[in-house]
Amino acid sequence: MTYKILFLDIDGTILQPNHSIEDSTKQAVLQVQAQGIETFLATGRPVHEIKEIGDELKISSFIGYNGALALYNGKQIFAEPMKEQTVHRLLEVAKKKQHEMVLYTDNANYFTSLAPPSVTEFIKAFRLRNNKVYQQDKANQVLGMTIIMNGENDQYSYSLEDGIHFSQVNVDGMRHCFDIIRNQVNKGVGIQLLLKELNIEKEQAIAFGDGMNDKEMLQAVGEGFAMGNAHEDLFQYADHKTTSVTDSGVYNGLKFLGLIKE
Known part of the structure; x- marks a missing residue:
């Protein structure tokens, strides 16, 4: 098989716990x-926060915001902001439950508040830099969202509308x-659009991931690799x-495919 494109998740896939x-x-x-294989970073992170990682790996093509935006060698291929009504609805529920939220646009991370320790820890964990307090006029620019809950089981207290999970x-x-994932806007759908744009067959694509937001990505390529540290359901x-x-x-995964020479 002649492989033409590689998609790499960031956290837990190429980036170790020590960053x-x-x-x-x-x-x-x-x-x-x-070997001429196109290489993309495919992440839930905002693109404006991962350029340094791209520079370190000499990668200038990205799928960000869990598939809501794609850049190929710096050129925007597509962007799919969330519906304003969905953004408002989730903000209302999070406020009632006293959960914090971060809403990502193409140039900033908008937090419902910057004061809580949980937000400070989140910013530190992902080394986010361009952080601001959310304002309602940004609702039509939101490409992705993350809810910072109080516990791992708090997700079950939400009743999500159809089409998101x-x-x-x-x-x-x-x-x-x-992360809030849209069924029709995710890494897998983003990859399908890119493969069509670049005239590359699914069988010629490779992807590596570790989280459940990588599920659709691994299904959208010919060779999908789950990291050894991946979520058990992946x-x-x-x-x-x-x-x-x-x-x-x-x-080791690329070596298995015969693409690495020791």
């Missing part, structure tokens, strides 16, 4: 790029946080299981 990237991962990415953040210390959606993010998971 560093293994040398083996860097080597693996360089080797596939040298929660995805638990698969990062230690942040499992009480849940493995059923992957074609392969590789080693963990701290044990050369990306390197």
Whole structure:
């Protein structure tokens, strides 16, 4: 098989708990790029917060906000903001339940409040920099949302409208946080649009992920790898299981496909 494109999640896939990237991962990415394989970072994070990670890996193409926006070599391919009514409805419910929320636009992270310790911890965990207090006039610009709940089971107290669901953040210390995922706007749908745009077949695409927001992504490619440290429910959606993010998971997966030369 001739592979033409590679999609890499960030947290728990290329980024270790200490926020560093293994040398083996860097080597693996360089080797596939040298073979002409297009490489994307595909993440729930906002694109404006991941450029430095891209620079470190010499990657300038991104799927961000869990599939709501895609850039190919700096050029925007698509952007799908959330419906204003959905944003308002979720904000109302979160306020009643005393949950904090972060709403991502294409240039900032808007928090319902910057004061609570839970927000401080969230910002520190993901090293977010462009943080502001949310204002209602941003409701039509929201590309993605994360709810910072009080406990891992608080998600069950929400009644979500059709077409959206929660995805638990698969990062230690942040499992009480849940991304809002749209059924028709996610990493998998984003990849399908990109493959069509770039005229690449599904079978020629590879993806690595570790969280449940990677479920659709792994199903949208020909070779989907779940990291060894992945959420236990993700493995059923992957074609392969590789080693963990701290044990050369990306390197070993690409080696399995014959794309790495030692």
